[in-house]
Amino acid sequence: xxxxxxxxxxxxxxxxxxxxxxxxxxxxxxxxxxxxxxxxxxxxxxxxxxxxxxxxxxxxxxxxxxxxxxxxxxxxxxxxxxxxxxxxxxxxxxxxxxxxxxxxxxxxxxxxxxxxxxxxxxxxxxxxxxxxxxxxxxxxxxxxxxxxxxxxxxxxxxxxxxxxxxxxxxxxxxxxxxxxxxxxxxxxxxxxxxxxxxxxxxxxxxxxxxxxxxxxxxxxxxxxxxxxxxxxxxxxxxxxxxxxxxxxxxxxxxxxxxxxxxxxxxxxxxxxxxxxxxxxxxxxxxxxxxxxxxxxxxxxxxxxxxxxxxxxxxxxxxxxxxxxxxxxxxxxxxxxxxxxxxxxxxxxxxxxxxxxxxxxxxxxxxxxxxxxxxxxxxxxxxxxxxxxxxxxxxxxxxxxxxxxxxxxxxxxxxxxxxxxxxxxxxxxxxxxxxxxxxxxxxxxxxxxxxxxxxx
Ligand SMILES: Cc1cc2nc3c(=O)[nH]c(=O)nc-3n(C[C@H](O)[C@H](O)[C@H](O)COP(=O)(O)OP(=O)(O)OC[C@H]3O[C@@H](n4cnc5c(N)ncnc54)[C@H](O)[C@@H]3O)c2cc1C
Numbered sequence: 001x002x003x004x005x006x007x008x009x010x011x012x013x014x015x016x017x018x019x020x021x022x023x024x025x026x027x028x029x030x031x032x033x034x035x036x037x038x039x040x041x042x043x044x045x046x047x048x049x050x051x052x053x054x055x056x057x058x059x060x061x062x063x064x065x066x067x068x069x070x071x072x073x074x075x076x077x078x079x080x081x082x083x084x085x086x087x088x089x090x091x092x093x094x095x096x097x098x099x100x101x102x103x104x105x106x107x108x109x110x111x112x113x114x115x116x117x118x119x120x121x122x123x124x125x126x127x128x129x130x131x132x133x134x135x136x137x138x139x140x141x142x143x144x145x146x147x148x149x150x151x152x153x154x155x156x157x158x159x160x161x162x163x164x165x166x167x168x169x170x171x172x173x174x175x176x177x178x179x180x181x182x183x184x185x186x187x188x189x190x191x192x193x194x195x196x197x198x199x200x201x202x203x204x205x206x207x208x209x210x211x212x213x214x215x216x217x218x219x220x221x222x223x224x225x226x227x228x229x230x231x232x233x234x235x236x237x238x239x240x241x242x243x244x245x246x247x248x249x250x251x252x253x254x255x256x257x258x259x260x261x262x263x264x265x266x267x268x269x270x271x272x273x274x275x276x277x278x279x280x281x282x283x284x285x286x287x288x289x290x291x292x293x294x295x296x297x298x299x300x301x302x303x304x305x306x307x308x309x310x311x312x313x314x315x316x317x318x319x320x321x322x323x324x325x326x327x328x329x330x331x332x333x334x335x336x337x338x339x340x341x342x343x344x345x346x347x348x349x350x351x352x353x354x355x356x357x358x359x360x361x362x363x364x365x366x367x368x369x370x371x372x373x374x375x376x377x378x379x380x381x382x383x384x385x386x387x388x389x390x391x392x393x394x395x396x397x398x399x400x401x402x403x404x405x406x407x408x409x410x411x412x413x414x415x416x417x418x419x420x421x422x423x424x425x426x427x428x429x430x431x432x433x434x435x436x437x438x439x440x441x442x443x444x445x446x447x448x449x450x451x452x453x454x455x
Pocket of ligand 1: 009010011012013014015032033034035038039040041042044045046047049111112113114136137138139155156176266269270301302303304311312313314316
């Protein structure tokens, strides 16, 4: 039996950060993954996705500039070539990750891990033993539990498609469906998004989402709300998605059906009971130090942990670092999610940081919003794009509580406000900062003041 100070399950952002930091402090560390090393973000999530989004943005920008001085034949996405470009990012990643483990002296295992008892793990046929374990096993698509589920492909398979079909139905109105639908539409696919709730993107500002839905429909994407998928059938080489809309039934034929219906922690197969590790619906049950509440030798981080953060890469990274510090020096570090930025890479993007208006209200904070449609501001008229914003401010005083943007520069504006919220930079300092002009940031004084002065 091989023995380690620490074994980490999962080679994504969370697991890699735990393994690397503990190994650098001199611990003997093993790490295991059943899939090629690198985790979701690098291989099957953020990184490959944004390569595709980049191409979609270019198509959209060129269309917006038609009749505004840019005349081209319609720009088109060559999907197989774009996928080849995408693979230049994903294909080298597992070997790079393996090399970095080897160089650090981290022992890596390929295989599926399961607990045998409180100190041992089975990795396929091999038993390994450790003083500590870190569960960083990520998330998986939630089972849809509908007839015909076997016809539905996942986000991972979408990111590997060599050819695009003529039409796609996306089940669920979360960020994955919305982002993929926007890319697919720019590549010439007829896309349908079916959401069973009142609106897609529930965690985001309702006003900005309403505008995004308008823009989504204008891009040719069919968005249906209050549409609960009942099942998927295969008919004449095509698929038909059956859904309930109120007391009626609707059908959506499509060449491909994609699961965008949410993800859950990937911890069902770990035999947690054997190690006495308690869980909730949202992941491994942990205390404020990300330590299992029922087995002190076990910590958890990232999408697999119920640590109170969103299932996003920066959260996985910071949780991983927190686990490593607590393992090495005893429990002392807790999490601070202030200024966490969450971005939907639709075209245009929707980006959100800090408190939403609803959250401020729920917390009984006395707040005010600076909000408006900025499409006619120079920054957006120049690129012929729609834009809208909402900044949540303390009612008295200059504290910025949250910032929400829809438009071409949304993601970087949100990042600037993430810094402001994190570092408690006041509205006045933001206003006085001499941002380069003309840029989206040079509008910040207007964003904080209900728009530019009337001209
Ligand atoms: C399509 C898509 C797009 C996304 N886009 C973004 C984005 O733009 N921005 C953002 O911040 N986040 C995005 N995310 C979310 C982000 O990818 C995750 O939050 C992040 O990767 C979580 O990292 P992690 O380390 O917790 O887990 P992961 O990176 O998922 O790593 C977990 C690893 O554990 C392995 N594993 C699981 N169980 C076992 C087992 N029993 N034995 C061995 N190995 C096991 C898995 O194979 C996996 O490789 C996206 C996710 C998806 C699916």
